[in-house]
Amino acid sequence: MSEGTMQRAAHRDQRDRRSAGGRRRGRVLVGAAAVPVLLLAAACSSGSDSGSGDGAKETQAGKAEVSASPSASPTVQAARYAKLPEACKVLSGRTLDDLVPKADEAGKEGTSSDVSQRASCSWDSLQNRGVKGSQFRWLNVSLLRFTSDQTRGTGERQAQEFYRKQVQDAQSVDGAKNTKAEPVSGTGDEATAVRYDLKKKEGAFKQQTVVARVANVVVTVDYNGAGLAGDKTPDADDLMKSAEKAAEEAVTAVAKANGDSTAASGSGSSSSTGSPSASASKGASGKGEGSASPSPSKSSSASASASASAAKS
Known part of the structure; x- marks a missing residue:
């Protein structure tokens, strides 16, 4: 290369x-x-x-x-009264002597599955005047206590609703004539008096019903009278005064049974959602709801039967 x-x-x-x-x-x-x-x-x-x-x-x-925090559940205020007095002991001996003369003061206790929630007692008397006839009287006291419940609400609210229904029922009795209703002062938180005439074959009965509420308890007093075998018919005003007196005593007994001395004269919770006079006027005009109250109608029938038996004897 x-x-x-x-x-x-x-x-x-x-x-x-x-x-x-x-x-x-x-x-x-x-x-x-x-x-x-x-x-x-x-x-x-x-x-x-x-x-x-x-x-x-x-x-x-x-x-x-x-998720760890507990869910807040709504609380319902506890009912004011936790028990009821003995129904046959809510009235004094003097009051019983005035309303049902010569009656057995022990009374006849009504049946109840729980006397701490529902109780009643009745008395009857017959004053035989011989050829002048006789005077019959029948008295019944019913007590109903409501407890607070998350579903139904407070005991007081339930008592208010029942109170209004009792007043309306008392004004809706079959066969009642001359029905009148008026508020009653000084008895519990609210009270209403209902009166009417009821004609029976045994005689003319004068029926008086006083419904009162004190906190979560409703007191119903049924009192009727009749003149039998020719005796004169009792005065309705006198009977009503006696019924109101019995209702006041029963309300006082409820308060005392629970250690409360303030509610007996109407100075209790006083938180009614409806006035007694309004309920009374509504029922008296024929617009009340509900069927006839079992207490007044049964009391009249019971008194008629008892008077008939007594008159025969």
């Missing part, structure tokens, strides 16, 4: 080496430029995952805290 040929071969070899080196440096630079991009992408991805993880943890923690 000549010297010129060897020089040209050496120059080609050097150019090839420089070209190869340049290509390698280009690849290195390209690879180096790609590294920051990958690192940046990894950093962004890592930050996003970390943020979502913290948010998920906070959400789960919040849910756990909410």
